[in-house]
Amino acid sequence: MYDGGKIITGLIIGVILLSFPFWYNLGKAAKFPEPKLTPKAKQAGQCVETKVYMKAHHMQLLNKWRDDVVRKGYRLYVGLNGKMFKMSLQNECLKCHSNKQEFCDKCHNFVDVKPYCWECHIEPKEAKGGK
Amino acid sequence: MAVDRREFIKIAGVSVIGLTLGPALKLEEKVEASEGKVRRDPKALKGKRWAMVVDTRKCEKCKKCVAAEACHAYHNVPKIPDPKREIKWIWQESFEHAFPHLAAEGEHIGEEIKRRPFVILCNHCKHPPCVRVCPTKATFQREDGIVMMDMHRCIGCRFCMAACPYGSRSFNWMDPRPYITKENPEYPTRTKGVVEKCDFCAERIDQGLLPVCVEACPEKALVFGDINDPNSEVSKLVEKHFTLRRKLELGTDPQVYYII
Numbered sequence: 001m002y003d004g005g006k007i008i009t010g011l012i013i014g015v016i017l018l019s020f021p022f023w024y025n026l027g028k029a030a031k032f033p034e035p036k037l038t039p040k041a042k043q044a045g046q047c048v049e050t051k052v053y054m055k056a057h058h059m060q061l062l063n064k065w066r067d068d069v070v071r072k073g074y075r076l077y078v079g080l081n082g083k084m085f086k087m088s089l090q091n092e093c094l095k096c097h098s099n100k101q102e103f104c105d106k107c108h109n110f111v112d113v114k115p116y117c118w119e120c121h122i123e124p125k126e127a128k129g130g131k
Numbered sequence: 132m133a134v135d136r137r138e139f140i141k142i143a144g145v146s147v148i149g150l151t152l153g154p155a156l157k158l159e160e161k162v163e164a165s166e167g168k169v170r171r172d173p174k175a176l177k178g179k180r181w182a183m184v185v186d187t188r189k190c191e192k193c194k195k196c197v198a199a200e201a202c203h204a205y206h207n208v209p210k211i212p213d214p215k216r217e218i219k220w221i222w223q224e225s226f227e228h229a230f231p232h233l234a235a236e237g238e239h240i241g242e243e244i245k246r247r248p249f250v251i252l253c254n255h256c257k258h259p260p261c262v263r264v265c266p267t268k269a270t271f272q273r274e275d276g277i278v279m280m281d282m283h284r285c286i287g288c289r290f291c292m293a294a295c296p297y298g299s300r301s302f303n304w305m306d307p308r309p310y311i312t313k314e315n316p317e318y319p320t321r322t323k324g325v326v327e328k329c330d331f332c333a334e335r336i337d338q339g340l341l342p343v344c345v346e347a348c349p350e351k352a353l354v355f356g357d358i359n360d361p362n363s364e365v366s367k368l369v370e371k372h373f374t375l376r377r378k379l380e381l382g383t384d385p386q387v388y389y390i391i
Contacts, residue, residue, distance in 0.1 A: 070281045073273060074169035075337050087169070091317055119322040120282060122207075122314055 033110050036102040044096060048079035059115075062089060090121045098124040174339030178357030180276040181255065181331055182386040183345075184368045187247045189352035196250060197221050201347035202329075207320040209310030218301040220329040221252040221344055229377060229389075244391060250353065252344070253278060253299040253329040254377060254385030261291035261300065270326075276386065279330045287324035296378050297385070300328045331355075358386065 001007065041047075047054045049061065065087040068074040077085045086092040097103045100123050108115065134142070197203055202221045203210070211217045227234035229249040234240070259278045261270050269284035270291050292300045306323045314320065321327050332342035340346075345353045356365035365388070368374075374388040 066283055068169045070279070070283070071271065072169075073171065073175075073333070073337050075172045075175075075334075076170040078168045078170060084170070090319060116322075120319040122316050122319060125316070 030110070033106040035104075035106055036099060038097060038099050038103075040098070041096040041103075046080050046083075047096075048077060048083075048085050050080065062093075065089075089117060094124050100124060172338055175337045176339055176341075178275050178336075178363075179359035180257070180357060180386065181336070182276075182356065182358035182365050182388065183252070183255075183331075183342075184354045184356075184365045184374070184388045184390060185250050186350075186352040186354070186368075186372075186390045187244075187249060188390060189350040190248055190250060191350055191352075192223065192248050193349065194223055195347050195349060196344035196353060197223070202342075202344050204313065205315055205318060205343045207307075207311050207315055207318055208327075209307035209320075210312065211305075211307075211310050216304045218303065218307065218327060220301075220327070221250065223248045224251045225249070230375060232378070232380070233375070249389065250344075251297070251299075252387065253331070254297055254383070254387045255331055257384035257386065258382060260294040260296070260383060264290040264294040266290065273333065275336075277331045277333050277336075279333055280325075280327060282319075282321060282325050282327070285325040287326065289326060291326055296381050296383065300326050302326050 049057075054061070065077070066089075069087050075087055077087045079085050094100065195201060202208070206220060208218055208220055226240070226245045226247060226249060229251060232238075234245065255276055255278045257276065259270075259272060262272050262278060265271075266288060267284045267286055269281045269286070270278065271281065272278050287302065289302055292302060303321050303323050303325050307321055308314075311320060332340070335342060342353075342355055345355045354364050354368060356363035358365050358369070360366060368390065369388055372390045374390050376385045376388055379385070
């Protein structure tokens with residue numbers, strides 16, 4: 001092999017550079033944020049559906065709610081254990097989850113989704129004006 | 132025994148039906164299952180065609196139906212000073228603006244009537260042109276006749292504003308929030324780029340409440356009810372008194388009646 005030393009050195013430098021992001025960030029993975037519950041939400045013990053369902057499908061549920069409420073005039077939802085809920089983001093969801101920054105924004109920011117609910121729906125007062 | 136071509140096609144055909152029909156039926160079940168969880172409020176007012184009667188003989192110029200604790204405050208309607216950009220759900224108008232064809236020269240209408248204030252709001256037409264032109268079905272008509280907007284779907288094309296012969300609709304040229312002095316936390320605001328108008332307080336009706344303007348009027352000049360029900364107050368009023376409706380000749384069949 002001609003210039004074997006140079007080639008191998010080059011290869012080693014190349015591999016180090018290419019793999020730099022991997023070992024540089026090793027063990028520093030951003031922790032998935034844990035949404036915080038308000039005391040009121042904790043006390044209630046359950047949401048409209050199971051926690052697992054809400055975690056995975058709250059966006060589909062809210063989408064369905066908005067069509068049912070606005071377009072069909074249904075206003076109530078029979079949740080877990082037959083408990084009745086008003087189908088309203090502003091007047092039901094956020095009455096319990098009044099800590100929008102800690103509950104909604106934390107995860108939404110982490111996964112970089114920007115729901116435009118808040119352009120019209122009014123967020124609870126305590127979350128206003130930053131922390 | 133070998134399967135011949137004819138036999139093979141038969142089996143394949145049956146298999147395709149079996150494979151597709153199953154999931155299709157299952158999907159149907161899923162939709163229905165979630166459908167069964169929503170309910171109407173048992174307190175909701177029931178009506179086949181909501182209408183409003185405005186008794187112009189009783190109406191003072193107080194505008195309590197519009198401002199203060201009534202419509203515009205309740206629905207977070209911004210107060211924008213520029214008349215080209217202002218947003219209105221309900222307002223007062225002069226006779227010649229409310230009934231231009233009757234106010235035209237040569238029409239003999241009493242001076243006293245011409246001086247009365249006229250409360251103007253969406254007419255919730257039986258044949259609403261705004262609903263026909265809306266490309267996204269953001270504006271639609273409920274079964275009870277209310278012409279309503281789904282703000283989530285509005286793309287701000289303003290076809291509905293061009294179609295409405297009554298000027299009942301306003302467009303949000305800018306973010307309305309800075310122009311709302313006191314937000315009602317129970318009701319959403321609107322955003323830049325959507326059209327809005329009176330919705331006969333559909334969400335209050337669904338909870339068994341009357342529209343805010345009706346409740347706010349100190350003279351009881353605004354009456355709300357089901358015009359299809361002959362025993363309702365609106366039907367009785369319309370039966371007893373002569374009423375005008377705005378631009379009836381256009382065939383939209385407006386549902387706001389003005390007692391003269």
